[in-house]
Amino acid sequence: MKKETAASGTETETGTGARAGIDPSGPALARIRALPSWQLNRASARGRRLVGEALAREGLRMPHHAVLSAVSDLGPVAQAELGRTTGFDPKDMVGILNDLQAAGLVTREPDPADRRKNAISLTDEGGRRLVRLAERGDEANEELLGALTPGERERFLELLRKVAEG
Amino acid sequence: MKKETAASGTETETGTGARAGIDPSGPALARIRALPSWQLNRASARGRRLVGEALAREGLRMPHHAVLSAVSDLGPVAQAELGRTTGFDPKDMVGILNDLQAAGLVTREPDPADRRKNAISLTDEGGRRLVRLAERGDEANEELLGALTPGERERFLELLRKVAEG
DNA sequence: AGATGTCGTTGGTGGTCCCAACGATACAGA
DNA sequence: TCTGTATCGTTGGGACCACCAACGACATCT
Numbered sequence: 368m369k370k371e372t373a374a375s376g377t378e379t380e381t382g383t384g385a386r387a388g389i390d391p392s393g394p395a396l397a398r399i400r401a402l403p404s405w406q407l408n409r410a411s412a413r414g415r416r417l418v419g420e421a422l423a424r425e426g427l428r429m430p431h432h433a434v435l436s437a438v439s440d441l442g443p444v445a446q447a448e449l450g451r452t453t454g455f456d457p458k459d460m461v462g463i464l465n466d467l468q469a470a471g472l473v474t475r476e477p478d479p480a481d482r483r484k485n486a487i488s489l490t491d492e493g494g495r496r497l498v499r500l501a502e503r504g505d506e507a508n509e510e511l512l513g514a515l516t517p518g519e520r521e522r523f524l525e526l527l528r529k530v531a532e533g
Numbered sequence: 534m535k536k537e538t539a540a541s542g543t544e545t546e547t548g549t550g551a552r553a554g555i556d557p558s559g560p561a562l563a564r565i566r567a568l569p570s571w572q573l574n575r576a577s578a579r580g581r582r583l584v585g586e587a588l589a590r591e592g593l594r595m596p597h598h599a600v601l602s603a604v605s606d607l608g609p610v611a612q613a614e615l616g617r618t619t620g621f622d623p624k625d626m627v628g629i630l631n632d633l634q635a636a637g638l639v640t641r642e643p644d645p646a647d648r649r650k651n652a653i654s655l656t657d658e659g660g661r662r663l664v665r666l667a668e669r670g671d672e673a674n675e676e677l678l679g680a681l682t683p684g685e686r687e688r689f690l691e692l693l694r695k696v697a698e699g
Numbered sequence: 700a701g702a703t704g705t706c707g708t709t710g711g712t713g714g715t716c717c718c719a720a721c722g723a724t725a726c727a728g729a
Numbered sequence: 730t731c732t733g734t735a736t737c738g739t740t741g742g743g744a745c746c747a748c749c750a751a752c753g754a755c756a757t758c759t
Contacts, residue, residue, distance in 0.1 A: 395602035396618065398667065403674050403690060404580035409697035411577030412747085414570035415714090428714085436561035447737060452562065456716060461739060483724045483737035497561065508569050514695040523696070524569060526689040529680040531575035578716085585745085594745080613706060622748060627708060649706035649755045 403530075414511050421507035425500050426470070430455060430463050432500045438473055438489045439497055445484040472496055573696075580677050587673035591666050592636070596621060596629050598666045604639055604655045605663055611650040638662055 399405055415429070422432055433453050438444060441452065450460045464487065467473045472493030478484040489497070512520050565571055581595070588598055599619045604610060607618065616626045630653060633639045638659030644650035655663070678686050 395605045395663065395667070396599075399599055399602050399670070401690075402670060403678055403686075403693070404577075404584045404670070406690065406693045406697050407573070407577040407580045407677075410693055411570075411573040413697060413699060414573045418570045419714095430715090433562075433565055436565050439561045445737075446739095456718095457738070458717085458740080459715080478737095481725070481737080485738070501561070501564065504565070504568060504570070511573075511699075512569055512696060514699065515692060519692055519695075520569075522688065523692040524567075524572065526681060526685055526692070527569070527572045527576055529685075530678060530689070531572050531579060533579055533677075533680065574715095581746090596746085611706075622746095623707070624709080624711095624749085625747080647706080647756070651707070 407530075414508075417507040417511050418504055421503040422500060425496060425503060427466070427496075427500065430459065431467060432497075432504060434460070434463050435467060435472060435489070435493060435497050435500065438467075438487050439494065443478075443486040443488045445478065445481075446487060447484075449487065467493070470496075569696075580674070583673040583677050584670055587669040588666060591662060591669055593632070593662075593666065596625065597633060598663075598670060600626070600629050601633060601638060601655070601659060601663045601666065604633075604653050605660065609644075609652040609654045611644065611647075612653060613650075615653065633659070636662075 418429055422428055427435075430453075434449060434455065437449050437452050441448065446460050446464065447457065449455075449464075450457050455463065464473065464475060464485075468475050472490055474488045474490060475485045476488070478486040512523070515523060584595055588594055593601075596619075600615060600621065603615050603618050607614065612626050612630065613623065615621075615630075616623050621629065630639065630641060630651075634641050638656055640654045640656060641651045642654070644652040678689070681689060
């Protein structure tokens with residue numbers, strides 16, 4: 368029952384990128400799996416899993432790490448500014464900061480100079496936790512790129528940045 | 534327009550917008566952004582957005598494209614087999630196939646040889662739509678890698694596969 | 700026959716991202 | 730000073746993707 372109509376017939380095309388060694392009977396799935404977007408999703412999912420597991424050992428998740436880093440860099444800073452810097456939605460920023468505040472890693476005080484704003488600051492414990500988070504994150508990324516040589520990693524990151532920035 | 538005073542206005546300033554170089558006192562954010570996992574997430578998100586928009590022009594989404602491709606390759610096939618092949622959760626497979634069936638792109642008939650199974654087959658319209666989906670997907674991936682030369686694309690995909698497979 | 704496992708399905712969770720609206724507040728211009 | 734406009738943090742909702750638990754129906758192995 369193989370009535371392969373799609374793509375198997377006279378789809379000569381330019382022959383670009385097409386991995387010539389693909390199963391001739393039904394290349395549709397292999398084509399999809401060869402797409403950069405597909406492989407990017409797979410690699411990204413693996414990275415998220417590795418980093419997620421690593422940060423979970425510190426009781427936090429990736430957004431917490433990012434926001435904690437931003438607070439560390441920007442000193443006392445408003446939530447909206449944190450959102451612009453890290454790219455997280457204001458809606459989600461509320462929950463992230465709630466978690467960090469509940470864990471005693473940041474303080475959230477009203478800004479006397481602008482009473483609309485919250486001044487977010489890093490606590491000492493937050494600073495210590497951030498160091499450990501960075502270590503865990505580095506370990507996870509080390510494992511993520513484990514199959515690559517140092518030279519390949521450099522090249523990969525360079526190309527990846529181009530793709531990410533569009 | 535408006536000067537951004539921020540909470541730390543009085544003593545931080547130090548001269549510029551600070552967008553230029555990495556601040557040596559607090560490189561935490563820059564470190565995170567330089568992580569492969571961070572860049573992978575960015576690139577993957579861009580890919581998902583581009584592909585999603587492209588496939589939406591055909592009224593479908595990425596999982597539909599993948600499953601439709603699998604059905605095209607595997608002829609009449611059970612849902613569980615589709616799930617194993619494409620990696621989608623059985624729960625999600627139900628919804629995906631509901632959509633494809635409602636759109637007349639696949640048929641779902643009871644398998645007489647095993648009444649637990651559904652035999653999923655591609656319709657003629659499904660085959661035609663799949664061709665268009667593949668074209669749209671290729672266009673989106675073309676744009677995704679637009680900043681890379683052909684040689685860079687090949688190298689990038691090679692490294693990306695290594696990272697994805699771990 | 701009974702034990703075991705797979706089938707499709709339903710239900711629920713969590714994470715990421717985006718949008719709309721709200722009250723409170725700040726600010727620029729009439 | 731008053732008034733409109735914009736931003737602040739917050740709440741609520743939705744789309745999409747990934748994952749897991751449980752169930753009845755059914756097949757298979759012993």
